Amino acid sequence: MMHGHAEAFDKKQLKASLYETASVPVDRSVWTLDHTPPAHPPLMGDVEADIVVVGAGVVGASLSLHLAERGINTVLIDAAQPADAASGRNAGHVQPYLLSLEPLADLPGKGRPFLDCLIEHRNIVFELCQRHGIDADQVQGGLLEVARKPSAALESAAKQWAGLGLDVEILGADRLRPLVGTDRYSFGTIWRNGGSVNPFLLTNGMVQAAAGLGARVYGDSPVRACERQGGRWKVRTASGSVLADRVVLCTNGHVGADFFADLQRTQFPLLACGLATRPLPQSFLDVVNPKRIAMSQHPAGLYPMVVDRKGRLISATIPGVGRAHRSDLYFQYFLRHLRRVYPEARDVRIELETYWTGMTHNSSAIYEKAYPKFYRVDEGLFALMNFGSWGNHLGPMMGMDVARALAADRPDSAALGCERPEQVRFSGSFSTKLRRFLIPSARLADRFGLV
Numbered sequence: 252m253m254h255g256h257a258e259a260f261d262k263k264q265l266k267a268s269l270y271e272t273a274s275v276p277v278d279r280s281v282w283t284l285d286h287t288p289p290a291h292p293p294l295m296g297d298v299e300a301d302i303v304v305v306g307a308g309v310v311g312a313s314l315s316l317h318l319a320e321r322g323i324n325t326v327l328i329d330a331a332q333p334a335d336a337a338s339g340r341n342a343g344h345v346q347p348y349l350l351s352l353e354p355l356a357d358l359p360g361k362g363r364p365f366l367d368c369l370i371e372h373r374n375i376v377f378e379l380c381q382r383h384g385i386d387a388d389q390v391q392g393g394l395l396e397v398a399r400k401p402s403a404a405l406e407s408a409a410k411q412w413a414g415l416g417l418d419v420e421i422l423g424a425d426r427l428r429p430l431v432g433t434d435r436y437s438f439g440t441i442w443r444n445g446g447s448v449n450p451f452l453l454t455n456g457m458v459q460a461a462a463g464l465g466a467r468v469y470g471d472s473p474v475r476a477c478e479r480q481g482g483r484w485k486v487r488t489a490s491g492s493v494l495a496d497r498v499v500l501c502t503n504g505h506v507g508a509d510f511f512a513d514l515q516r517t518q519f520p521l522l523a524c525g526l527a528t529r530p531l532p533q534s535f536l537d538v539v540n541p542k543r544i545a546m547s548q549h550p551a552g553l554y555p556m557v558v559d560r561k562g563r564l565i566s567a568t569i570p571g572v573g574r575a576h577r578s579d580l581y582f583q584y585f586l587r588h589l590r591r592v593y594p595e596a597r598d599v600r601i602e603l604e605t606y607w608t609g610m611t612h613n614s615s616a617i618y619e620k621a622y623p624k625f626y627r628v629d630e631g632l633f634a635l636m637n638f639g640s641w642g643n644h645l646g647p648m649m650g651m652d653v654a655r656a657l658a659a660d661r662p663d664s665a666a667l668g669c670e671r672p673e674q675v676r677f678s679g680s681f682s683t684k685l686r687r688f689l690i691p692s693a694r695l696a697d698r699f700g701l702v
């Protein structure tokens with residue numbers, strides 16, 4: 252039996268404001284530990300391309316890869332290096348489904364093309380890794396949503412998606428126990444097309460593959476302006492420019508891209524934080540999550556969990572306002588959860604290895620309705636953004652689909668359709684609601700066993 256519960260965390264605390272604005276360096280994120288992908292050079296001088304993709308997150312990386320695969324002369328440009336923002340900081344879950352089918356009604360063809368795309372590419376992350384030889388610690392071990400009591404909502408979602416062609420199953424307590432090592436949950440759904448991935452490596456792997464197919468990739472080159480020049484667009488950075496027929500902004504809620512007024516306030520930003528424990532003994536992991544299944548808890552998903560190949564537990568949550576820098580607090584919550592659910596955790600030394608924050612951008616103030624958006628900002632100028640907390644699956648999928656639509660010169664044929672950006676009202680309300688009220692009360696309810 253191991254003893255003690257030391258929670259040593261010796262990473263130097265940065266200024267609180269860096270956590271609140273998701274500007275802590277990406278090397279705080281667990282996904283970057285032990286990995287230093289090649290740095291891409293800054294854009295120097297003037298170049299030309301068919302399409303310039305701005306933003307090398309999981310979305311821009313996939314779009315560039317699929318454009319390059321189609322022989323399109325592509326430039327990919329990032330303010331920092333690939334996966335510096337949300338794609339290098341997320342919780343690693345691959346969710347091949349959506350929380351609600353309701354928004355489909357507003358998509359072209361009542362959402363049938365989008366649904367068909369989702370079903371056809373339900374394994375896209377794992378297929379891309381295989382096709383391009385990307386080692387992103389990907390595990391298609393399923394995505395498990397567990398609940399303490401039978402949930403009609405979970406059951407009906409599972410049945411609906413199973414009917415559409417996803418491999419999803421409803422599990423009772425007896426089948427859950429060996430998967431999650433606890434009796435706490437009596438009901439669950441397992442989405443077998445899902446799983447976990449290191450999103451930093453996935454994104455960098457796709458960027459490398461795109462470069463291998465001829466895409467030119469530039470890092471440390473914030474785009475400062477984008478102007479019409481004849482029938483083309485000129486994208487400018489401090490030290491160069493790209494003249495291209497078409498531009499696609501994949502900047503996740505136009506972080507830093509404040510040169511397009513039309514894109515201002517077209518989404519609901521939400522700060523999230525992530526944490527990882529130091530590698531844990533295999534004997535403990537064999538109890539908690541022997542098959543490395545990606546887990547989350549219904550209804551609030553307070554302690555999502557994946558295990559990386561080094562045996563770290565990785566989780567994420569939404570920090571309270573003014574508390575985003577409190578690694579101690581969020582680690583304590585996680586630890587308390589582990590000890591509550593797994594008595595074995597009381598005898599294991601569990602230490603925090605690293606803690607970070609990142610920004611998500613959502614298209615709706617209602618979580619379930621937050622589908623990504625493909626905008627036509629102007630003729631030849633597009634934006635693919637607002638992936639909320641579903642970028643790991645939907646990013647590669649929509650990148651592939653939008654590449655198809657652009658290659659065919661039929662942007663409107665994108666499965667998401669192609670709409671004009673529309674400003675939202677009260678863009679801060681979503682964040683306030685979740686960070687001040689919903690998440691803190693869900694945490695209390697969970698603590699006192701009310702859910």
Ligand SMILES: Cc1cc2nc3c(=O)[nH]c(=O)nc-3n(C[C@H](O)[C@H](O)[C@H](O)COP(=O)(O)OP(=O)(O)OC[C@H]3O[C@@H](n4cnc5c(N)ncnc54)[C@H](O)[C@@H]3O)c2cc1C
Nearest residue numbers: 306308310330336338341342344474503609640641642643
């Ligand atoms: C803590 C946390 C947990 C999450 N958990 C999950 C999860 O488990 N599963 C899941 O699917 N999703 C999750 N998400 C959401 C997921 O990370 C995002 O949906 C996804 O990464 C968005 O990808 P993106 O490419 O649109 O944006 P980003 O990854 O944010 O990339 C945008 C890129 O644009 C660049 N950029 C911005 N402005 C400019 C400019 N002016 N010039 C040049 N480049 C620019 C940035 O440098 C950045 O690299 C989570 C997010 C966070 C923060």
